[in-house]
Amino acid sequence: MSTSNAKAPAALRLDRLRVEIDGHALLAGLSLDVAAGQVVGLVGPNGSGKSTALRCVYRALRPTTGTVRLDERDLGALPRRDAARRVAALTQENGSELDFTVREVVALGRAPHLRGNQALSRRERELCERAMADLDVTHLADRGVLTLSGGERQRVLAARALTQEPAVLLLDEPTNHLDLRHQIELLSLLRRTPTTVLVVLHDLNLAAAVCDRIGVLAGGRLVTAGPPERVLTAELVRDVFGVTATVVPHPLTGAPQLLYALSPSTPPGDA
Template structure:
């Protein structure tokens, strides 16, 4: 694994030989990940390949059974959780609450790591929240109840909450689920234009090819391929990992996958 640093010499978020078990089964097996600062890394693989587990290890929500996750060279497990939350924002596949909240309430939660308990929001806090609402096209929905939103709208609110957090690392687990094509493209345009390091789990190979700088393909908890999209997304790999026949072309340097059917 090649070490990379940003302009200030920070290594950012890295996973080194991380493994994780669940119910006696090896979910991740010796996975390395070292995103280049400011890049977008796509995690690919079929259901159960370990993508969500890897994201949770990177977020510090889960601890590896072996190996280590580091932030600027320091083990994540030894860092203060509030300090980690100021750096790393996470958008899960689904989020729900029984509490009556508005869109604005949810987005304001992104500022919690930056404030002391019981202190009022600062002008900077409110500005970060308003900018997050504007970037995600939710300004007009700020006073709307969370419980009246569709699944896709809730996902956009969670993106806005993450943006309000002003992270340097952004982790997203299938963020395009429940979104129509237009909003999938708008969301990925937004995310990849941010001045942050992004790790994003995706099912759609063509979206991954279009928006990611690097792809990491998982199968049964192991990395089976990594590199630029045109290096990784081959007909042979798609057949091996997904059990699907496909043709891959590279218009304008980015691979495009056309599915032909299953191998069985």
């Protein structure tokens, strides 16, 4: 998606983030740089801090210490409306008990840019239509979101996030509920979207295919970060995920692809 009025992508910095809940550190000094316009993936075992890191960026969670910076500005110090104009999030908790139509939900992406009951401009209506087409939900436009499947609703929420025209787009497991075709289409769209993207993924092969850089988390800390071909090694997969894998280049793209053994190796921490 590209429009002449879209915001320029912003550089994002997670600076020594620490999150403590009941004395337990969910993040333990996490630092990560996401360059403007890059697609950066966060991967790691369950409970490693991936979703917690995203929550700190979209301000659902205040870090105990540390800051999130957007183009070197403290994101936590920005007024909420200003932050909402610059950061959009597709989260795992995105749900609604209100049966809005798909078109109405997608239009909500413009809410941070509007005042009161201000109507959408012609450009904004076109933006919504383009987002629905990009996410293959135009045929659902007049359906209520509560009648949709999980995958259909996920695509609608992704269209809403894109309609927001953010400088930074956050996605927490965006391929959940999506069939194979729509997984590939959504991730391909991320590559084309003129914004900075920080995305949490469990599928390491999808992460390798779509991400410029990958950050690997374990125990609330950054294990390593870099290009997929440097990060995704058999040794790292064994040490962090407790899985035996062979890494081969994709025959068309050269991106690393992991072939997993059926029997896992010794889980991390049990050796």
